[in-house]
Amino acid sequence: MEATPSIWQQAVAIWASGGWAMVALALDAFIIFYMGSAIFWRIRAKGYLYVTEGKMKTWVKDPAKGRGPVGKMIRFVMGATNLTEIAIRFDELNQTEIAPINRDLKVMQACVGIAPLLGLLGTVTGMLATFAALATGSGGDKTMGMVASGISEALITTETGLLIALPGLIFQYKLAREHAQYKAFLAHLQTVCSQRIYKENQPAKAA
Numbered sequence: 001m002e003a004t005p006s007i008w009q010q011a012v013a014i015w016a017s018g019g020w021a022m023v024a025l026a027l028d029a030f031i032i033f034y035m036g037s038a039i040f041w042r043i044r045a046k047g048y049l050y051v052t053e054g055k056m057k058t059w060v061k062d063p064a065k066g067r068g069p070v071g072k073m074i075r076f077v078m079g080a081t082n083l084t085e086i087a088i089r090f091d092e093l094n095q096t097e098i099a100p101i102n103r104d105l106k107v108m109q110a111c112v113g114i115a116p117l118l119g120l121l122g123t124v125t126g127m128l129a130t131f132a133a134l135a136t137g138s139g140g141d142k143t144m145g146m147v148a149s150g151i152s153e154a155l156i157t158t159e160t161g162l163l164i165a166l167p168g169l170i171f172q173y174k175l176a177r178e179h180a181q182y183k184a185f186l187a188h189l190q191t192v193c194s195q196r197i198y199k200e201n202q203p204a205k206a207a
Contacts, residue, residue, distance in 0.1 A: 021122030021157045025164060028118060032111045032168045036175060039104050043178050046070065046097075048185045056189065060196050070189075073097075077193050086197050090190045097186065101179055105172070112168040119161020126154025 047068045051059075056074075059066040063075040073093060080086035 019122060019125060019157065021118055021125065022160065024118050025115065025122075025157065025160050028111050028115050029164045029168075032108055032115070032164065033171070035104055035108045035111075036168070036171045039101060039108070039175050040178065043101065043175075043182050046182065048182060051185075056192060060189075060192050073189070074193070077190075078196070080197060082201060083194055083197055086190075086194055090186075090193075093186065098179075098183060101182075105175060105179065108168075108172055108175070112165055112172055115165040115168060116161040119158045119164075122157025122161070123154040126157065 048070055051070050056070075059071055059074045060078060063071070063078045066072065066074045077086055077089045077093065080089050
């Protein structure tokens with residue numbers, strides 16, 4: 001228990017020694033993981049993973065039986081009377097279901113790419129501080145302290161940028177797979193609904 005404050009103090013000291021770039025890195029990390037978590041739970045909240053093939057076809061045949069977000073989507077698209085109208089409704093569905101997630105994933109991807117660049121920027125400013133200390137210092141402990149501070153800033157920001165970017169990249173890959181799976185589900189749902197509408201529009205065979 002006594003070691004906890006010491007570890008915390010060391011973490012704060014290391015963070016502070018990284019300079020102003022650490023603030024930008026912290027904001028970037030917050031955006032990455034906040035948006036990533038929001039995207040993940042937004043996709044999972046659709047409940048499509050729990051809709052079996054049989055259940056989907058039952059709901060398409062009788063939309064009133066549909067439950068949850070998927071049931072709501074089926075009731076919306078099955079209000080169409082022909083294939084052209086159902087295609088339009090699925091286009092609208094894609095605009096509301098897929099497009100916002102695409103946008104957020106692009107923002108997250110940009111933030112992941114920015115993280116190592118912010119770390120590199122901190123490295124440059126740290127090295128500039130180091131060279132400035134060497135150029136203006138007269139030697140002694142004060143100059144060495146300034147040099148050590150500049151080198152510390154350069155290394156810490158680089159490491160922090162990589163520590164943010166690597167898990168962010170893995171998280172982004174996981175979300176991209178979830179998103180692709182959801183898009184595939186919607187594409188399959190469109191096929192099932194279109195087949196149902198097609199059958200309903202076929203003229204009844206004479207007895």
